[in-house]
Amino acid sequence: MRDGKGPIGGSLLKWYDAHARVMPWRVSPADRAGGMRPDPYRVWLSEVMLQQTTVAAVRDYFHRFTERWPDVAALAAAEDADVMAQWAGLGYYARARNLLKCARVVADELSGQFPQTAPELQKLPGIGPYTAGAIAAIAFDAPVPVVDGNVERVVSRLFAVQTPLPTAKPELTELTAQITPDQRPGDFAQAMMDLGATICTPRNPACAICPLIGACAAQAQGIAADLPRKAAKKPKPTRHGFAYVAVNAAGDVLLERRPDKGLLGGTLGFPGSDWSETPSPAPPFEADWREAPAEVRHTFTHFHLHLRVLTAQVEGNDFTARAQFAPGDLPTLMRKVWDAAQSADLPLSG
């Protein structure tokens, strides 16, 4: 079962050889067979970017990062602010902070070489069980289970696992280990994820064209679309707050960097109030603040946010120069705040 010729591994790899999705960080099955090895740096970078993030969203970010920082030494030498600016808009900003920490450990303490085993990889910042397994399997041919959301879904269907997530996670990891072949474990992992992304989808799985239909217990029982079972979700509360966009006569902007901990940690943005049910206005200074006509609405993982945007033109000389300021360097919430300030009929000369 672990020789790559088991009913599941063999069928899946055959399917993958014909249908593997093309991605900038991936070496095709044919090139891989020809001896080409994926660059561990690119595998690591892509896997971190792909955490809870779609392939479509990652593509451009991956290109920009690898163009600017082609290897781990280059990234390790980057300024924090430059990395945060390049990451802006991709979300989960702890990933960017840990990415830089990890690059510096690898560059400064590991001679620029990534560890080759999952347990060693998992000691690095921002690398958990999934990413450690993915790097070990894809970059270093380690036959370890690689379990992401796709694989949880595929395996729960293959074996008709009724235990709800996340309780089922250990069980699914064990089942994945049982079907992971010693040959081409990296391709197997990527094949499982491709299958989950394109055929064994959350809704309306395309069982009729699935290469594993003959091995799928859930399909046999007619319950594929009902798996995996999941624990009920909590409702999202709505919080409110104020944001302040101050601009001087030259168009320079008042920005502040948030502390590394917590929501949007380490990112650049506009000063504001607390976010709560009844926030207190918190202008950074006295001014003729005028409110933008439309509220900014934004939804985070665990709450909705409504922000009232206030703008003022003031005499500020410690602001960020307008030429230095690009809205694209801000997280999406703050881009929305900037846009709301622009759309208002307000004294903004930027």
Added chain:
DNA sequence: TAAACGTGGGG
């Protein structure tokens, strides 16, 4: 262990 942590696209 459960909660915190972003964003954009699809149904």
Added chain:
DNA sequence: TCCCCAAGTTT
């Protein structure tokens, strides 16, 4: 409009 969810990790 709203909910789901996407190659999870950290605390």
